[in-house]
Amino acid sequence: MPKHEILSDKEKKEVMAKFDVNESQLPKISISDPVMETMDASPGDIVRITRNSKTAGKAVYYRVVVK
Amino acid sequence: MVSRIKGIEFKMLDPEMIKSLAAVRIVTSDLYDVDGYPVEGGVMDPRLGVIDPGLHCRTCGSGIGDCPGHFGYLELAKPVINILYTKAIYKLLKITCSKCGRVLSKPEDNKKSKDLSRNPPGKCPYCGQEQGKIKFLKPNTFYEDKEEMSPEHIREWFERIPDDDLKRINFKGGRPESMILTLFPVSPVTTRPSITLESGEKSEDDLTHKLVDIVRINQSLRENMDIGAPDFIINDLWELLQYHVTTYFDNELTGIPQARHRSGRPLKGMIQRMKGKEGRIRGNLLGKRVNFSARTVISPDPRISINEVGVPDIVAKELTIEVPVTKLSMNEVKEAIKRDRANYAKRPDGRRIKISSENKEEILENIAEGWVIDRQLKDGDMVLFNRQPSLHRPSIMAHKVRVMPHKTFRISPQVCPPYNADFDGDEMNLHALQTEEARVEAAELINVKNNLISPRFGGPLIGLDLDQISGVYLLTRSKKKFNRKETSAILSKAGIKIDLPDGVAEFTGKEIFSLLLPKELNMEFKSTSCRQCDSCIKEKCEYDSWVKIKNGKLLTGTIDAAAVGAFKGKIISRMHGLVDTDTIRKFIDNAGRLGVAFMGQRGFSIGISDLDLKDDIMEQIGKRIVKAEKESNALIEKYNNKELEILPGMTASESLETRILNVLAEGLNSTSEIVKEHVKDSDFIVMVNSGSKGSLVNLTQMAACVGQEAILGQRIKRGYYNRTLPHFRQGDLSAAGHGFVRKGFKQELSPTELFWNIMNGREGLMDKSLRTRKSGYMQRRLVNALQDLRVTPSLAVKNSNGHIIQFVAGEDGVDPSKSEWGDVHE
Numbered sequence: 001m002p003k004h005e006i007l008s009d010k011e012k013k014e015v016m017a018k019f020d021v022n023e024s025q026l027p028k029i030s031i032s033d034p035v036m037e038t039m040d041a042s043p044g045d046i047v048r049i050t051r052n053s054k055t056a057g058k059a060v061y062y063r064v065v066v067k
Numbered sequence: 068m069v070s071r072i073k074g075i076e077f078k079m080l081d082p083e084m085i086k087s088l089a090a091v092r093i094v095t096s097d098l099y100d101v102d103g104y105p106v107e108g109g110v111m112d113p114r115l116g117v118i119d120p121g122l123h124c125r126t127c128g129s130g131i132g133d134c135p136g137h138f139g140y141l142e143l144a145k146p147v148i149n150i151l152y153t154k155a156i157y158k159l160l161k162i163t164c165s166k167c168g169r170v171l172s173k174p175e176d177n178k179k180s181k182d183l184s185r186n187p188p189g190k191c192p193y194c195g196q197e198q199g200k201i202k203f204l205k206p207n208t209f210y211e212d213k214e215e216m217s218p219e220h221i222r223e224w225f226e227r228i229p230d231d232d233l234k235r236i237n238f239k240g241g242r243p244e245s246m247i248l249t250l251f252p253v254s255p256v257t258t259r260p261s262i263t264l265e266s267g268e269k270s271e272d273d274l275t276h277k278l279v280d281i282v283r284i285n286q287s288l289r290e291n292m293d294i295g296a297p298d299f300i301i302n303d304l305w306e307l308l309q310y311h312v313t314t315y316f317d318n319e320l321t322g323i324p325q326a327r328h329r330s331g332r333p334l335k336g337m338i339q340r341m342k343g344k345e346g347r348i349r350g351n352l353l354g355k356r357v358n359f360s361a362r363t364v365i366s367p368d369p370r371i372s373i374n375e376v377g378v379p380d381i382v383a384k385e386l387t388i389e390v391p392v393t394k395l396s397m398n399e400v401k402e403a404i405k406r407d408r409a410n411y412a413k414r415p416d417g418r419r420i421k422i423s424s425e426n427k428e429e430i431l432e433n434i435a436e437g438w439v440i441d442r443q444l445k446d447g448d449m450v451l452f453n454r455q456p457s458l459h460r461p462s463i464m465a466h467k468v469r470v471m472p473h474k475t476f477r478i479s480p481q482v483c484p485p486y487n488a489d490f491d492g493d494e495m496n497l498h499a500l501q502t503e504e505a506r507v508e509a510a511e512l513i514n515v516k517n518n519l520i521s522p523r524f525g526g527p528l529i530g531l532d533l534d535q536i537s538g539v540y541l542l543t544r545s546k547k548k549f550n551r552k553e554t555s556a557i558l559s560k561a562g563i564k565i566d567l568p569d570g571v572a573e574f575t576g577k578e579i580f581s582l583l584l585p586k587e588l589n590m591e592f593k594s595t596s597c598r599q600c601d602s603c604i605k606e607k608c609e610y611d612s613w614v615k616i617k618n619g620k621l622l623t624g625t626i627d628a629a630a631v632g633a634f635k636g637k638i639i640s641r642m643h644g645l646v647d648t649d650t651i652r653k654f655i656d657n658a659g660r661l662g663v664a665f666m667g668q669r670g671f672s673i674g675i676s677d678l679d680l681k682d683d684i685m686e687q688i689g690k691r692i693v694k695a696e697k698e699s700n701a702l703i704e705k706y707n708n709k710e711l712e713i714l715p716g717m718t719a720s721e722s723l724e725t726r727i728l729n730v731l732a733e734g735l736n737s738t739s740e741i742v743k744e745h746v747k748d749s750d751f752i753v754m755v756n757s758g759s760k761g762s763l764v765n766l767t768q769m770a771a772c773v774g775q776e777a778i779l780g781q782r783i784k785r786g787y788y789n790r791t792l793p794h795f796r797q798g799d800l801s802a803a804g805h806g807f808v809r810k811g812f813k814q815e816l817s818p819t820e821l822f823w824n825i826m827n828g829r830e831g832l833m834d835k836s837l838r839t840r841k842s843g844y845m846q847r848r849l850v851n852a853l854q855d856l857r858v859t860p861s862l863a864v865k866n867s868n869g870h871i872i873q874f875v876a877g878e879d880g881v882d883p884s885k886s887e888w889g890d891v892h893e
């Protein structure tokens with residue numbers, strides 16, 4: 001499973017500013033997703049997912065936790 | 068003010084709406100009076116809109132083009148069914164009460180209307196009325212307990228259904244009685260314009276013909292009702308009215324004879340106008356014809372540049388570009404008119420004058436700033452060039468016009484790969500750009516020379532091909548020295564204008580090729596002819612396969628497909644970033660012509676005897692094949708004795724098939740090795756080694772052995788009962804009986820072997836056509852889903868709602884067309 005981390009409030013703001021989006025424009029992940037059940041996340045949190053990538057080696061993705 | 072559309076509701080036209088929309092009540096089936104003027108109250112009534120130029124609408128006052136057209140209405144003597152709603156009518160009749168109109172179940176029963184109509188209750192839960200059995204006989208007759216129901220009866224029934232009940236069963240689109248027409252909307256004349264034939268005769272649209280029929284029968288029905296005609300006459304007329312109204316909507320219904328034109332051609336109903344490939348939706352809304360475009364067959368011209376297109380003079384005369392007359396353009400404009408290279412002149416008052424030899428003197432005198440002329444296409448104009456199916460961005464690129472005689476578009480053979488074009492009759496489209504911005508944008512963004520690198524894989528889409536590659540391969544490989552005269556001869560034959568360096572008496576092939584390379588180029592790589600030795604000795608390679616270029620000088624190595632070929636050429640991809648794209652363009656042009664020029668001088672020839680092998684070699688090959696066949700026979704025997712080792716995940720017979728395929732493939736491989744070693748050096752080998760065409764497999768199949776012919780990746784097994792062909796015994800599992808061809812094309816194939824070969828060829832043909840259709844549809848779906856995604860300045864991929872699809876485009880943020888095979892250098 002790729003690495004999932006919950007962002008701090010500060011990081012969350014930075015991400016949203018960097019991509020110029022609001023929460024609803026981010027990809028989502030359900031709170032009941034098996035991955036989310038392993039961590040202490042609540043709706044509105046943003047998780048950073050670091051995956052292996054064919055083109056870039058490592059690729060970062062963000063998802064907002066939803067109900 | 069800008070506001071957002073929340074939604075659109077589609078509803079049936081109810082009688083009130085039909086009346087309020089209408090500008091005219093239609094009362095007569097006459098179209099024109101004796102003087103040829105449209106009759107008031109007829110279906111060509113002038114209040115229904117204007118279709119004649121110069122006239123103004125009696126209803127809205129606008130002229131042609133501005134008047135949207137206006138509806139009329141016709142009062143039907145008796146109601147008729149709207150044929151487009153028969154399914155809904157049938158369903159509604161089944162689930163509502165014939166007496167009180169309520170839905171045949173109470174809300175608390177919680178029954179779905181689908182189940183209700185599939186299994187209607189026999190009794191009304193509200194009034195207790197026993198329900199008759201409803202039957203629907205296509206196309207438009209309904210029975211209640213075997214008694215035919217009249218449209219009037221159905222309409223009255225529907226009027227009784229309460230709105231709340233309709234809501235409960237989710238009936239949408241207004242009141243159900245609108246499905247039975249009492250008023251008929253007469254469409255505006257703008258939707259069915261009449262055409263005046265050359266003879267001056269008027270020819271009416273199909274819908275107008277249909278409307279005339281409807282009005283005429285309606286009138287006759289009313290008259291007969293008024294005089295109290297017998298029922299059978301009334302019913303016949305009523306049925307006829309239903310027929311005309313039905314075919315007005317849809318003239319392709321099963322069970323209804325098609326309404327026909329006097330000529331016997333079936334009339335076009337409303338549905339026919341909209342439906343299908345040529346219908347309004349797919350034919351007019353999703354695809355349109357364009358002006359300023361041309362289409363013709365393409366043919367090759369290796370002398371023009373990759374970013375040029377040869378345009379036939381007759382095409383160039385027809386396609387025009389608007390040129391505003393200004394101080395600066397005055398001379399150009401006058402020259403164009405004088406030489407008959409302008410088709411129209413537009414005066415500032417908007418009048419368009421066709422320029423002819425009679426009036427051109429007059430126009431030349433009067434022309435002034437503010438006029439606009441339509442100038443014909445000329446050399447140097449940028450145009451768009453396209454070949455369908457346009458599967459990727461480089462399927463449309465901008466080319467520079469070169470007006471030429473004859474009737475085909477001429478392109479350099481080097482631009483075939485991005486278009487996937489060949490010259491076996493392919494046609495292409497050309498679009499003359501109409502605005503200055505469009506021309507500049509095209510010249511910069513989609514110019515061929517700026518699209519040499521694929522946006523898909525980051526390698527060159529354009530490069531040398533076939534003889535061009537063989538040519539440069541032979542040139543850069545040859546040990547020959549060329550004196551200045553010989554060198555000039557080759558270069559001038561190739562049309563290359565380069566000054567030879569002073570003080571050099573002789574040139575090697577490599578040095579001649581180096582003349583084309585930019586000084587900035589430094590690179591080393593393995594060429595196609597590299598034999599993949601275990602340890603590469605680079606520059607010292609005995610096959611001259613290590614290409615080393617220093618400061619634009621080819622020091623070692625042979626130039627071939629790996630260096631300059633389309634989809635492969637390393638030199639072409641490396642030149643990006645080192646020199647401007649125009650230099651690369653010239654390099655590709657020149658290298659191709661240099662190759663062909665050298666080949667022309669050296670000569671190039673192949674013949675089947677080039678593949679002759681010595682008798683003892685052929686014997687050796689024969690032994691290998693026999694050995695492979697023996698091995699497969701041994702496997703078959705083991706299988707028959709149930710001793711065959713079964714491979715994981717397979718049945719015994721699957722294991723056998725796989726093992727046999729492997730054994731035979733190995734046999735073919737070893738023959739390949741023999742062929743490779745012993746085939747004599749010929750221009751076949753030049754083609755294979757340079758990568759211009761053909762492979763060792765092709766040589767082996769011609770010279771020695773074709774090998775296994777497979778269908779769906781399997782040995783051939785279909786055909787007769789328990790065997791493939793009558794030439795074999797039932798249950799025969801041998802190689803020869805299942806598609807193995809032991810001979811080469813150069814020897815004779817046996818009849819069965821030829822048959823295997825043809826089976827394989829046919830599979831390839833079918834596969835090709837099936838695959839293109841499938842992948843075409845797949846492509847369309849992907850494009851539709853992805854077309855409005857875009858890369859934002861933060862490199863994130865967003866859709867039109869600003870939703871993020873990918874945080875960094877392609878995860879690495881690299882534009883492949885600006886990369887070298889996906890990698891970014893420096």
Ligand SMILES: [Mg+2]
Pocket residue numbers: 488489490491492493
């Ligand atoms: Mg073709």
Ligand SMILES: [Zn+2]
Pocket residue numbers: 115116117124125126127128129134135136137
């Ligand atoms: Zn009007």
Ligand SMILES: [Zn+2]
Pocket residue numbers: 164165166167168169191192193194195196
């Ligand atoms: Zn009832």
Ligand SMILES: [Zn+2]
Pocket residue numbers: 593597598599600603604605608612613
């Ligand atoms: Zn090598």
